[in-house]
Amino acid sequence: MADPRIGMLVNTRKPGALAMARSLIEWGKASGVSFLFPPHEASVLGIQGVDDEEWRRAVSIAVVIGGDGTFLRAARYVLGASISLYGINLGHLGFLASGKAEEAEKDLEAILRGEYSLSSHRVLEGKIRRDGKNIHSLFALNDLVLAKGAMARVMHIEVSLGDKVLNTLPADGIIVSTPTGSTAYALSAGGPIVPPHIPCMIIVPICAHTLYTRPVLAGENDVITLTPKGNHRDLLLTQDGQLGYEILPGDSILISLNGEKAVSVITLPTRNYFDLLQEKLQWGRGIVTFEKE
Structure with missing residues (x-):
């Protein structure tokens, strides 16, 4: 060269x-x-x-x-x-x-x-919706995490796949991870290890206040919607654990695997x-x- x-x-x-x-x-x-x-x-x-x-x-x-x-x-x-x-x-x-x-x-x-060789790592695209409008879009290689702040109150998060409600979780927060991020925060919260070539998203609750909640895999074409319930005002959506966005009562976060953007990694x-x-x-x-x- x-x-x-x-x-x-x-x-x-x-x-x-x-x-x-x-x-x-x-x-x-x-x-x-x-x-x-x-x-x-x-x-x-x-x-x-x-x-x-x-x-x-x-x-x-x-x-x-x-x-x-x-x-x-x-x-x-x-x-x-x-x-x-x-x-x-x-x-x-x-x-x-x-x-x-x-x-x-x-x-x-x-x-x-x-x-x-090159491996292509898919990224999450998150859209914050407020009053029926998308007010912000963000991308994450590892994960998007919705969590409460310093106060010890439990939050309730409605989790939907498409137009179907999957569950309403009482928890300290929830992680939506790519396979790349499965060995990061999601792993410490009890999620599975998923090789990066498997196209999926991983939904992992953080300290769920129920005995029956387990991590769930979503497909590459699914859209995950996280909707905090109640009037909890101390909520933060973090992007790869590095950037944070305030989430207000009534907001929703729509998360999917972006079909166009990816990170190319040399192996x-x-x-x-x-x-x-x-x-x-x-x-x-x-x-x-x-x-x-």
């Missing part, structure tokens, strides 16, 4: 991520690879960057340095552009940012040789989804050992 240009997105609040970025810049100079930076990263690193629109037009592959939170922000930043993301994990679990810092240069060399042959599950969740380690007879 002649004079390849790769975009770079960095968690600028992490000294380790900035050090990794500077290290890759030096590696790129020696390897003939140019990294392109959007305004914020360029300013923090003290180098020349380009504006957001030019960055999105020029870049086809972007390296994301940080953790899964950084990857989620990067996914929203590139949504709608033809950009594939590769994450280098400097955070905790690293299901999205799956690359290892010590293997970054080797991984980039493999990517430049074309030795990778290396040596690090597939099921390898990550075994590594990150420690499956099969330290429980039972077998000796050959």
Whole structure:
């Protein structure tokens, strides 16, 4: 690849991520690879960057340095552009940012040789309806979560699939997750692990005040409607756990899998989804050992 240009997105609040970025810049100079930076990263690193629109037009592959939170922000930043993301994990679990810092240069060399595959991750589209009108639309790679604030009152949430009411839940909140987000908040709330290639949505109650509530899968063409009942005024809809929107009495949230937008994620042959599950969740380690007879 002649004079390849790769975009770079960095968690600028992490000294380790900035050090990794500077290290890759030096590696790129020696390897003939140019990294392109959007305004914020360029300013923090003290180098020349380009504006957001030019960055999105020029870049086809972007390296994301940080953790899964950084990857989620990067996914929203590139949504709608033809950009594939590769994450280098400097955070905790690293299901999205799956690359290892010590293997970054080797991984980039493999990517430049074309030795990778792409997986398409569907995103949720949420529409907040108020007084019969859509007042806001938002997209989430992991999940949309409707939850109460600091007060300990239980909320009641009517959950519908299409025009059919599924249940009215007394709970602390509810998670609607993509398969990508099934290993995030939904997992800690008791939801199933769903590989990202399975097209569905996952509905997971948070601390439901009933013994019979269980997670439910919805189809890729379903529309989930969440309607808080009563006059509870301390409600928040969060987008990938990073952005929040106030929900008022009488509002509804319509959630579906967007049919046009998706996040393209680079996967290396040596690090597939099921390898990550075994590594990150420690499956099969330290429980039972077998000796050959």
